[in-house]
Amino acid sequence: MSTIKDVARRAGVSLGTASRVLSGSASTSPESRAKVQAAAAELGYITHGPARSLRRSRTDVLGLLVSDIRNPFFSELAHAAESEAMKRGYTVLLANANEDEVQADEYLRIFASQRVDGLLLSPQGPVTPRLAALLASRLPVVLLNRSVEGLDAPLYATDNAQGVGLVLDWLERRGHRDVAFVGGPVTISTGAERQAAYIAGREAHGISTDDAFVDAGDFLAEGAAAAMIRILDRGVIPTAVFGANGPTTLGALRGLRERLGVEAASRIEVISFDDLEWFEFVSPPITSVRNDAAAIGRLGVAGLIDLIEGREAVSARIAMSLVDRSLMSGPLVDRPQTGHRVP
Amino acid sequence: MSTIKDVARRAGVSLGTASRVLSGSASTSPESRAKVQAAAAELGYITHGPARSLRRSRTDVLGLLVSDIRNPFFSELAHAAESEAMKRGYTVLLANANEDEVQADEYLRIFASQRVDGLLLSPQGPVTPRLAALLASRLPVVLLNRSVEGLDAPLYATDNAQGVGLVLDWLERRGHRDVAFVGGPVTISTGAERQAAYIAGREAHGISTDDAFVDAGDFLAEGAAAAMIRILDRGVIPTAVFGANGPTTLGALRGLRERLGVEAASRIEVISFDDLEWFEFVSPPITSVRNDAAAIGRLGVAGLIDLIEGREAVSARIAMSLVDRSLMSGPLVDRPQTGHRVP
């Protein structure tokens, strides 16, 4: 690999001039510019990132720590964040915590070691000592979708209360009273907020307040299936199920089918926080409130760059929209009608 | 941020000794070790990655360039690669080409600039000049799932011919003659290999050789839906559809429903290359051949590290397995029976 020294020698200019041309930092004569650029092209010169970072004490790298890259919500978010960052001259170092606090902490160490210029964080739990140390070092941080106590950073997140409101309205319109709620960990802000909004609003929407209908998993399919089964094993039969995120809805569906069989399960309507591409294919189709993951990713990157470059960054809540697929199938005729207010 | 110099001063040893302790490179006295480690812990010292990389002329970073991070095949692969790399002391820099050659090339530049120690590549097309330059610089490279002409690197890939064989056997057992094939770009090795194996094997499995049943998209849902619609618009009605990767199957389903309606579409069986988590919920359930993305990711990382550390790396083809969901639904009774050999 050729260095800037090689380029300078070949172009017949000094090291400094070559550097100035290649990084465009100061004005240079047209002749120098031409000579240096030609030499660089001939040699296939590519800046040595680590050396440049060492000298400038910045890396132009952003760390992005997501909870679960296999959750389409996060893979879409990551994708949007990455292209926004690239457009603005930054590279994203993506890490996957796999909903695991220990792994998250390990990646924070790597980010710190790589000296990322800023951090996009979707936290797993409370503020760990390592995270506290990063914050103390005044590393710019923004939060994605999940907040955490004692961490005062701009937050780019789904409007959970508004989204749950859409769900409650829909449940009421469809005449559901016996609704199972499969939530996520209440230790995660999204889990807590969605559950709280649901519990607070259900009575006003004519939904049973029997807590036998409520359980929570881990925001992954497997834990959600177990939660769904726990609900059913209490002897209640819901007419609708509300899954608190994408993987949770997947797990809830599996749980329903495992306990009730395909036939009986297909008589239960499902609504999901987070829209997945396959909901239209299930019978009956699954309705959802859609979470604009791409917007969150883009806004997060923009906000983080604002912080890095010394500007203000303001939090934003992203509104959700209802994707009502119940129209496709009409009212569920085989549903037990006891106690239902049919729309 | 404290530097190794601060640690040395605080521990009352020289810079060299602190470095030796912290990187474990040479033997040190127990006392020095204790003092240095204590000082490092007190200061919250974290190695400056760029400086270390500059000095050692290696970064312990692997570049992973995937075609489409929102394709679950790749997000699972990326996840597995990342955790395998972490286990072995490497960090993965993930980039998403979005099935776009230009973007892929841009990321190759970033990888080169960051001086990654090796490259895991799922190529989009032919060898670009930039990729050629990287290869010429003797950067260790392994290929994931897709090969490319003129690039002699270890390949960790699905056994496409074997997978298509499983599909053909299943189609024959189910008595399908009029089978639509929705493929991917033949400019991508997986697209070409899968299509070639299907075309070559169909006659021996009693499947129509009418090429009206064959079309190809772009390995994304939208292009596949268009291809499916082109097939149907030729006036043929298949009894089964074979989608050449996950997003393709999704698109094919959408195309079927758009042209035929839900009812008629549900009388067509679908089989897919790549298994998706929701196939069990579709009616009838979608059968698939499963691609072990995690294995490919792990093997790729292991192979790449072998190359980096001067060992041999041998290519591997990963066998696919049939996930037969037709058992769940039994033979399709409403299917037109003309010309079918019923199993």
Place this chain on the structure above:
DNA sequence: CTGTTAGCGCATTCAG
């Protein structure tokens, strides 16, 4: 506008 020089933080040499 350009050449020279210093030094970012670290690992590694060479003496001792």
Place this chain on the structure above:
DNA sequence: CTGAATGCGCTAACAG
């Protein structure tokens, strides 16, 4: 086993 010295490749400060 340890300390002192060197330089990885680059940018920025300075003097011209």
